Amino acid sequence: MTDAPTPQKINLAEAFERSGVGPVLKGLDDELIGLAPVKQRIREIAALLLVENVRRGFGLSAEAPTLHMSFTGNPGTGKTTVASRMSEILHKLGYVRRGHLVSVTRDDLVGQYIGHTAPKTKEILKKAMGGVLFIDEAYYLYRPENERDYGQEAIEILLQVMENNRDDLVVILAGYADKMERFFQSNPGFRSRVAHHIDFPDYGDEELLSIAEGMLGKLHYKLSPSARTALSEYIPIRRGQPHFANARSIRNALDRARLRQANRCFAAKTEIDLEALVTIEGEDIRQSRVFAKAG
Amino acid sequence: MRVTQGCFSFLPDLTDDQILVQVQYCLDNGWAVNLEYTDDPHPRNTYWDMWGLPMFDLRDAKGVLMELEKCRQLHGDKYIRLSAFDSTHTWESLRISFLVNRPKNEEGFRLERAEGRGRMQTYATRAYALDRPEGKRYA
Numbered sequence: 466m467t468d469a470p471t472p473q474k475i476n477l478a479e480a481f482e483r484s485g486v487g488p489v490l491k492g493l494d495d496e497l498i499g500l501a502p503v504k505q506r507i508r509e510i511a512a513l514l515l516v517e518n519v520r521r522g523f524g525l526s527a528e529a530p531t532l533h534m535s536f537t538g539n540p541g542t543g544k545t546t547v548a549s550r551m552s553e554i555l556h557k558l559g560y561v562r563r564g565h566l567v568s569v570t571r572d573d574l575v576g577q578y579i580g581h582t583a584p585k586t587k588e589i590l591k592k593a594m595g596g597v598l599f600i601d602e603a604y605y606l607y608r609p610e611n612e613r614d615y616g617q618e619a620i621e622i623l624l625q626v627m628e629n630n631r632d633d634l635v636v637i638l639a640g641y642a643d644k645m646e647r648f649f650q651s652n653p654g655f656r657s658r659v660a661h662h663i664d665f666p667d668y669g670d671e672e673l674l675s676i677a678e679g680m681l682g683k684l685h686y687k688l689s690p691s692a693r694t695a696l697s698e699y700i701p702i703r704r705g706q707p708h709f710a711n712a713r714s715i716r717n718a719l720d721r722a723r724l725r726q727a728n729r730c731f732a733a734k735t736e737i738d739l740e741a742l743v744t745i746e747g748e749d750i751r752q753s754r755v756f757a758k759a760g
Numbered sequence: 761m762r763v764t765q766g767c768f769s770f771l772p773d774l775t776d777d778q779i780l781v782q783v784q785y786c787l788d789n790g791w792a793v794n795l796e797y798t799d800d801p802h803p804r805n806t807y808w809d810m811w812g813l814p815m816f817d818l819r820d821a822k823g824v825l826m827e828l829e830k831c832r833q834l835h836g837d838k839y840i841r842l843s844a845f846d847s848t849h850t851w852e853s854l855r856i857s858f859l860v861n862r863p864k865n866e867e868g869f870r871l872e873r874a875e876g877r878g879r880m881q882t883y884a885t886r887a888y889a890l891d892r893p894e895g896k897r898y899a
Contacts, residue, residue: 563819590823591824591826591827594819594823633820
């Protein structure tokens with residue numbers, strides 16, 4: 466124990482206020498639509514870390530908590546976005562020093578020939594020190610069908626750093642739920658070092674529609690009422706087709722709608738006003754191949 | 761004889777925590793941090809061996825300390841210096857350089873005299889360690 470007098474009482478709300486996490490959590494709530502279970506888990510983690518901080522103030526348990534996480538969910542459910550928020554929260558609470566996010570995949574970690582993997586992985590780890598290392602589609606690191614695959618080497622280095630540098634960096638593994646499950650089964654070392662498993666559910670149709678409006682709003686576009694109806698019909702049809710990637714599919718659809726809108730404005734060859742420039746009409750969306758396939 | 765070179769050279773050797781703070785200062789300024797080692801610490805020997813590439817894109821000093829740790833494992837019996845290069849236009853040069861490791865026994869330098877033309881006396885300093893071949897000088 467130190468000589469400094471330990472405080473007798475601590476106001477948790479005040480500690481929360483001081484940490485500056487509130488605005489980040491609120492931003493998470495406001496800007497990300499849906500994902501209720503994810504937000505709940507993040508709030509729980511933030512509360513745990515805050516209480517841990519306060520406990521340390523009382524001189525209790527000095528062991529740094531394990532913060533490595535795994536994010537599982539289908540593509541386009543916001544794993545990367547949440548990871549960058551997570552790094553901000555961890556930074557505000559003082560669990561990572563810089564709070565930057567280094568996002569990598571297998572290609573960034575695993576080398577092409579013998580002796581190439583270790584320096585490559587270490588280079589990335591050095592870059593991620595003091596922040597969050599986000600490994601997308603982490604299960605590709607492990608290729609059981611090829612026993613000489615260099616992925617195993619990267620895994621070993623990662624595990625070592627995850628254990629020894631727990632207060633220097635936080636690793637977040639992300640990917641599809643079923644493949645992640647298999648990955649953890651074949652790499653028990655990872656399972657035991659990852660404390661928080663967060664599952665990202667698929668978005669509902671309504672949520673995707675409001676996500677679409679949010680995306681367009683940021684780009685200074687808006688949907689006309691007919692476009693809104695068209696989009697709400699589009700979403701369930703698109704969902705039934707292959708390679709549906711939640712919010713990412715919607716963003717691509719909107720990109721194409723913007724293309725068609727620009728084309729339409731251009732082809733009209735008349736003077737157009739601001740209103741026409743910012744509005745996406747129903748026809749811009751109905752021209753999509755998705756409707757043709759469904760019909 | 762304790763070799764003094766670069767910044768902080770008349771202070772006691774920096775501890776790892778102090779090095780960490782210095783490195784973080786360099787990184788916050790956007791300088792590229794570089795590690796070099798040598799067993800020929802003559803002041804005129806500016807070209808030391810590089811330990812890997814300069815670290816251009818780090819955010820946190822811990823990464824540099826990890827490299828330093830590895831460098832010490834292999835070259836703990838040599839001099840290691842840490843320098844930071846500022847690439848901004850008009851600077852484009854080293855902004856800081858200091859020793860972060862030194863051999864246990866520093867034997868120092870001897871003064872060598874030579875007579876030149878017209879019996880003119882010339883002087884040179886030469887590390888005692890240089891009498892031994894490279895790699896075995898401070899072992």
